[in-house]
Amino acid sequence: MPSFELILFDIDGTLIDTGGAGARSWTWAFEHAFDRPGVDIGKYSSAGMTDPVVARKTFTEAIGREPTGEDLARLIAAYLSVLPDYVAASEGYRVLPGVEELLPRLHDAGVLLGVTTGAMEAGAHAKLGRACLNHFFLVGGYGSDSEDRVELTKTAVKRAERLLGRSLDPRQVAVVGDTPLDISAAQDAGVVSVGVATGKYDLDELCAASPDHALSSLTEPFPGIEN
Ligand SMILES: [Mg+2]
Numbered sequence: 001m002p003s004f005e006l007i008l009f010d011i012d013g014t015l016i017d018t019g020g021a022g023a024r025s026w027t028w029a030f031e032h033a034f035d036r037p038g039v040d041i042g043k044y045s046s047a048g049m050t051d052p053v054v055a056r057k058t059f060t061e062a063i064g065r066e067p068t069g070e071d072l073a074r075l076i077a078a079y080l081s082v083l084p085d086y087v088a089a090s091e092g093y094r095v096l097p098g099v100e101e102l103l104p105r106l107h108d109a110g111v112l113l114g115v116t117t118g119a120m121e122a123g124a125h126a127k128l129g130r131a132c133l134n135h136f137f138l139v140g141g142y143g144s145d146s147e148d149r150v151e152l153t154k155t156a157v158k159r160a161e162r163l164l165g166r167s168l169d170p171r172q173v174a175v176v177g178d179t180p181l182d183i184s185a186a187q188d189a190g191v192v193s194v195g196v197a198t199g200k201y202d203l204d205e206l207c208a209a210s211p212d213h214a215l216s217s218l219t220e221p222f223p224g225i226e227n
Contacts, residue, residue, distance in 0.1 A: 003224035005172040006160045007106060008116040011127055013178035013199025015099050018127055019092020029078035036062050048179030050118030050143035076120060084126040095131045096198045098218035103136045109225055114139035116156045116175055139163055149185035180209035194223060
């Protein structure tokens with residue numbers, strides 16, 4: 001029996017890199033929903049913040065006031081309306097090293113797989129869809145479930161428990177992510193954290209957040225299952 005029953009993966013910087021398609025979609029959304037061209041979300045986009053938080057912080061900076069709930073909904077809807085096309089057209093889109101080999105191996109080992117991501121659910125599926133990776137993930141927690149990464153991580157675990165019809169031992173649940181925020185969310189949700197240095201943060205920066213395991217990339221054997 002594998003040591004993990006459920007493994008939840010972050011998306012951006014962990015499974016894939018959209019090559020800037022997400023940032024370009026936000027820029028389009030600000031221009032078309034709020035007539036504000038040239039808005040750059042780069043400062044927030046790779047730090048592991050959820051989409052609603054990225055949207056609120058960038059809106060406040062670009063427009064000069066806090067967004068209302070309706071503002072945020074309009075902005076996010078505009079973003080999601082172009083994201084699939086921007087992902088499809090992105091020259092820099094890539095699946096990160098080891099992912100296409102690791103996911104079927106974990107599936108074959110009997111591990112339930114899911115996603116835990118700050119992306120809105122529709123955005124997550126658009127990002128994974130180009131590489132035909134959606135089918136590996138039976139459950140998920142998304143930025144559309146909560147803007148708080150701890151809460152959306154707990155949501156993903158609850159959905160897995162609902163699917164299995166029983167509760168899971170948190171020591172047999174792992175979260176894999178590329179930012180210190182992914183690691184602290186796993187810790188606060190009470191599950192095992194695995195940092196992977198394929199995003200903006202190197203191994204030393206990830207290790208400063210004290211993950212249970214840290215990997216240079218997903219080409220390495222998966223801890224607790226393959227070593
Ligand atoms: Mg990430």
